[in-house]
Amino acid sequence: MSDVKTEANRRRTFAIISHPDAGKTTLTEKFLLYGGALTAGAGAVKARAGRRSATSDWMEMEQQRGISITSAALQFEYRDCIINLLDTPGHRDFSEDTYRVLVAADAAVMVLDAAKGIEPQTLKLFEVCREREIPFMTFINKWDRPGLGALQLLDEIEKTLIVEPTPVTWPVGLAGEFKGIIHRGSGDYIRFTRTAHGSTIAPEEIVTAEQAQIDEGEAWTSAAEETELLDALERSPDVKTFLACESTPVFFGSAMTNFGVRALLDGVVDLVPSPTPRALADGGRLPVDAPFSGLVFKVQAGMDKSHRDRIAFVRVCSGQFERGMMATAGGTGRQFSTKYAQTLFGQDRETVDLAYPGDILGLVNATDVRVGDAIYSGGVVDFPELPAFAPEFFMVARVLDTSKFKQFRKGIAQLDEEGAVQVLRDPDLGDQAPILAAVGQLQFEVASSRLENEFGAPVELNPTRYTIARKTDAASGPKLRAMQGVDVLQRANGTHLALFESRYWMDRVLADHPELTLERMVAEGGLS
Numbered sequence: 001m002s003d004v005k006t007e008a009n010r011r012r013t014f015a016i017i018s019h020p021d022a023g024k025t026t027l028t029e030k031f032l033l034y035g036g037a038l039t040a041g042a043g044a045v046k047a048r049a050g051r052r053s054a055t056s057d058w059m060e061m062e063q064q065r066g067i068s069i070t071s072a073a074l075q076f077e078y079r080d081c082i083i084n085l086l087d088t089p090g091h092r093d094f095s096e097d098t099y100r101v102l103v104a105a106d107a108a109v110m111v112l113d114a115a116k117g118i119e120p121q122t123l124k125l126f127e128v129c130r131e132r133e134i135p136f137m138t139f140i141n142k143w144d145r146p147g148l149g150a151l152q153l154l155d156e157i158e159k160t161l162i163v164e165p166t167p168v169t170w171p172v173g174l175a176g177e178f179k180g181i182i183h184r185g186s187g188d189y190i191r192f193t194r195t196a197h198g199s200t201i202a203p204e205e206i207v208t209a210e211q212a213q214i215d216e217g218e219a220w221t222s223a224a225e226e227t228e229l230l231d232a233l234e235r236s237p238d239v240k241t242f243l244a245c246e247s248t249p250v251f252f253g254s255a256m257t258n259f260g261v262r263a264l265l266d267g268v269v270d271l272v273p274s275p276t277p278r279a280l281a282d283g284g285r286l287p288v289d290a291p292f293s294g295l296v297f298k299v300q301a302g303m304d305k306s307h308r309d310r311i312a313f314v315r316v317c318s319g320q321f322e323r324g325m326m327a328t329a330g331g332t333g334r335q336f337s338t339k340y341a342q343t344l345f346g347q348d349r350e351t352v353d354l355a356y357p358g359d360i361l362g363l364v365n366a367t368d369v370r371v372g373d374a375i376y377s378g379g380v381v382d383f384p385e386l387p388a389f390a391p392e393f394f395m396v397a398r399v400l401d402t403s404k405f406k407q408f409r410k411g412i413a414q415l416d417e418e419g420a421v422q423v424l425r426d427p428d429l430g431d432q433a434p435i436l437a438a439v440g441q442l443q444f445e446v447a448s449s450r451l452e453n454e455f456g457a458p459v460e461l462n463p464t465r466y467t468i469a470r471k472t473d474a475a476s477g478p479k480l481r482a483m484q485g486v487d488v489l490q491r492a493n494g495t496h497l498a499l500f501e502s503r504y505w506m507d508r509v510l511a512d513h514p515e516l517t518l519e520r521m522v523a524e525g526g527l528s
């Protein structure tokens with residue numbers, strides 16, 4: 001097997017999705033602890049404190065609101081595998097960002113709070129997963145605290161998400177009286193011991209059924225009965241249905257005390273698929289050992305106040321990346337040097353010299369790339385276009401101080417390239433008063449705060465009368481434009497969008513003019 005194939009087979013690239021506060025950050029840290037990437041005790045606490053005090057203008061906003069807007073990629077080794085962990089924004093207003101991160105992931109882990117079950121944002125993020133057809137595992141967190149029943153939670157997953165929950169581990173002890181887990185595959189009972197503040201790996205002890213019965217009594221009897229019930233119902237993990245998104249392997253644990261974290265990480269290694277040949281725009285597939293190629297899934301600027309730079313996050317799809325190699329940016333066809341390639345470890349950056357399929361690179365100052373672009377070192381590679389989410393909010397943006405128009409122009413172009421908001425222009429008016437279109441209102445706050453702080457161009461944003469948009473084309477554009485209550489605007493990438501005042505009006509136009517192109521976009525009408 002080629003080196004590239006061997007390396008690709010060792011990669012596990014996944015993202016964590018959760019409702020804010022379910023424990024995503026804590027779990028991420030515990031993964032690092034088990035992966036040996038975080039030293040015990042103070043290290044973990046410091047990493048957390050560091051994250052909280054991270055600087056940059058708009059991260060301040062993120063902290064004030066307690067939401068995660070930026071996404072980071074972390075890499076660590078575990079059981080001979082290289083784990084690439086992608087962070088996703090927790091807020092539904094950034095569901096388009098979540099989608100893009102999932103484009104770079106091979107699977108997701110959905111974290112639930114045992115006391116809350118499926119919360120509104122879990123559901124929305126799950127729908128993004130379903131839209132992207134990405135397999136996901138479920139981690140039921142905070143089992144150290146009183147919560148819902150384990151069977152009740154399975155029931156909720158099944159009924160709400162319409163997917164079969166298949167527990168890999170089963171808790172011994174009700175939520176709040178967590179003793180350990182039964183690993184259903186091996187039948188082992190793994191008992192945990194708490195450590196001070198969960199800052200070191202929780203000691204584990206494999207206990208026989210007889211001993212468990214003596215030590216745990218009722219807690220053991222119920223857990224054993226419940227696992228028998230699961231066996232009888234044939235609720236066992238199955239790779240085929242997991243990959244088809246028909247089942248979700250379930251793990252129980254407590255990220256805070258580290259209980260069940262190792263089993264989950266083992267699950268990541270055993271279940272998350274290693275990178276497979278990537279789908280191409282022409283319907284073909286790109287072998288993992290083809291020459292180097294990657295997909296830009298996120299572009300982010302101003303991550304660090306002291307470096308006013310712009311990083312393109314690239315998921316390696318094929319071949320071996322070597323720092324310094326020349327690559328072509330698919331969007332413009334221009335070549336650039338990859339001298340400044342980095343991996344990110346939270347806020348810390350490290351230079352990366354080699355990378356393989358599944359890995360995430362941060363290319364610094366790759367000015368020519370935009371989200372969705374392919375970059376490659378061999379022949380031309382073209383990945384399928386990333387679907388745009390249907391915007392539901394539309395605001396006209398005007399620069400407050402006209403002497404700052406140049407900065408304003410630069411800023412909106414940048415926001416558009418990053419996909420932070422969609423920038424729609426009237427070809428006759430250009431950048432005078434573009435319409436910013438968003439999936440969620442918070443995107444406007446980020447846009448306006450960044451235009452002011454990062455580009456020095458304060459803006460006013462005023463509502464428009466539009467509420468819904470569809471993708472159209474150059475042929476239908478003029479006819480639609482001539483109609484009342486419709487406008488047709490263009491994105492920098494050439495896409496034409498038709499904006500309507502109401503769905504009712506759009507439906508009428510559709511009924512009266514079936515010959516016009518009006519394509520639905522992802523999640524039109526909002527993620528339910």
Ligand code: G4P
Pocket residue numbers: 018019020021022023024025026027141142143144145253254255256257
């Ligand atoms: P998020 O990234 O999904 O938003 O959640 P985060 O990890 O920040 O966790 C949210 C809160 O839940 C934190 O408490 C965290 O300590 C707590 N938590 C996470 N996992 C567990 C768990 O397994 N058991 C229990 N009991 N709590 C858990 P906080 O008070 O908001 O923050 P902190 O003061 O602990 O930092």
